[in-house]
Amino acid sequence: MQVANIQSALASDIRRLIYYTKIPEGVDKQTLSISTFDSFFQANMIEFGVLKESIDPNSGNYSTQYRKALEEFRQKLANYCQKYKVRSIKDSNREIDWDYILIDEAQDVSDLEKEIFYMLYAPKRIIIADGVDQFVKSNVRQNWSVGLDASQVYQGDVMTIERRQKANIVRFINALAIRSKIDWKVEENNNLPGGCIRVERFYTSDIHKELLQNCEDNECENYDILILEPPSMGVRGDDNIVRFRNADAYKKANINVFDGFNSKNRSLYPSNNECRLFQYDSCRGLEGWCVVCDHLDELVAYKSDTYKNIDPDSLLSEDEQRKRYAMLWALMPLTRAVDTLVITLKNPESELGKLLRGLCDDFSDFALWNIDN
Numbered sequence: 001m002q003v004a005n006i007q008s009a010l011a012s013d014i015r016r017l018i019y020y021t022k023i024p025e026g027v028d029k030q031t032l033s034i035s036t037f038d039s040f041f042q043a044n045m046i047e048f049g050v051l052k053e054s055i056d057p058n059s060g061n062y063s064t065q066y067r068k069a070l071e072e073f074r075q076k077l078a079n080y081c082q083k084y085k086v087r088s089i090k091d092s093n094r095e096i097d098w099d100y101i102l103i104d105e106a107q108d109v110s111d112l113e114k115e116i117f118y119m120l121y122a123p124k125r126i127i128i129a130d131g132v133d134q135f136v137k138s139n140v141r142q143n144w145s146v147g148l149d150a151s152q153v154y155q156g157d158v159m160t161i162e163r164r165q166k167a168n169i170v171r172f173i174n175a176l177a178i179r180s181k182i183d184w185k186v187e188e189n190n191n192l193p194g195g196c197i198r199v200e201r202f203y204t205s206d207i208h209k210e211l212l213q214n215c216e217d218n219e220c221e222n223y224d225i226l227i228l229e230p231p232s233m234g235v236r237g238d239d240n241i242v243r244f245r246n247a248d249a250y251k252k253a254n255i256n257v258f259d260g261f262n263s264k265n266r267s268l269y270p271s272n273n274e275c276r277l278f279q280y281d282s283c284r285g286l287e288g289w290c291v292v293c294d295h296l297d298e299l300v301a302y303k304s305d306t307y308k309n310i311d312p313d314s315l316l317s318e319d320e321q322r323k324r325y326a327m328l329w330a331l332m333p334l335t336r337a338v339d340t341l342v343i344t345l346k347n348p349e350s351e352l353g354k355l356l357r358g359l360c361d362d363f364s365d366f367a368l369w370n371i372d373n
Helices: 008-021 037-047 062-084 111-121 167-179 205-217 247-252 296-306 318-334 351-362
Strands: 002-005 033-036 101-103 126-128 196-200 225-229 234-236 242-244 257-259 275-279 288-293 337-344 367-369
Touching: 033 037, 037 062, 037 111, 062 111, 101 111, 111 126, 167 196, 167 318, 167 337, 167 351, 196 351, 205 225, 205 288, 205 337, 242 247, 242 257, 247 257, 288 318, 296 318, 296 351, 318 337, 351 367
Parallel strands: 002 033, 002 101, 101 126, 196 337, 196 367, 225 275, 225 288, 257 275, 288 337
Antiparallel strands: 234 242
16 A cells, blocks of 8 residues: 655654554565655656656755646546556556555645546545645645546545544634634544643743653653744755754753754654654644644744735635634644643734633633743
8 A cells, every 4th residue: 555645744754653563565565655745746757757857856946847747747647548448557457556545635635636646546546534624735625526426435434523632732722713713623532631731932941851751751752742843943054955943052952853854854754762843834644742833923924924825706805814824724733732732932912822822811720821921
């Protein structure tokens, strides 16, 4: 089985789980493989002669090159299927790897990518997991059943009860969504009581020590601390590699992290003694016993400023559409934590800061506002 997913951070996380479960990796045995969407498609485009080599992700026009190659690949597959009168390459006599494809975060797949998946493997070999509103590449949910007969589609149960986060954190996030006028509701799981939230000005070595102790007390590793940062915390060096801006300061503070900003680390996974540190854009699908959302208000501002898919026919104003998109993005990292959620704010007086302050007042039994005005 091949598993395709958008984020390299999540792909790395899944590879680590597979390593510990001892699933066979040999090509002559039943096994599975993990890849991002881009690497999956580019490997196939090289195999089919559309590309000679992978596109350099650091090139200035990567997205344009990638889409152009996908369009050429789609046309080549369509010509092949028409010539041999087959629905997919897998249905023909041509050798192609993998019996089944599991697509995680399938709501974010483009129409072009979906068509290619179907022409490579056909719907009967494709399993999708849909995260509904958690978009990274677009804000339009992909509909995988369009054009298919009912007999070709099997829909499993829709999970509305939270399976990861403790009840207090779910309650806090639901309340934030309501006050932000976002249609978001996850049912608390009574089998997962507890959970705490704290809002701080900075992430300090003292807070880090508390999280390390929390992990130790609950038989977790340092790996189970996930630190998320806005893209502004990345800095490009003379070698053209982007790294975490505060790496030296964290090291001096004994905060030992795996630098997920560094592109050289994308095919690796952290050791148990390292906390994971990634930028927010890579957080979907990840989880941690303790999660630090550093400068969360900066993420909201960044997503609002860069939002481009304004719908002129929407009943919402342009400003309201921007706010909705940005707050949906803010909810994504907040839903990564299992037990403890730490939020730091660059500007406590921001709109998000005021919302969080009000929530901490209302949920003072498990939410701490620890910022002096």
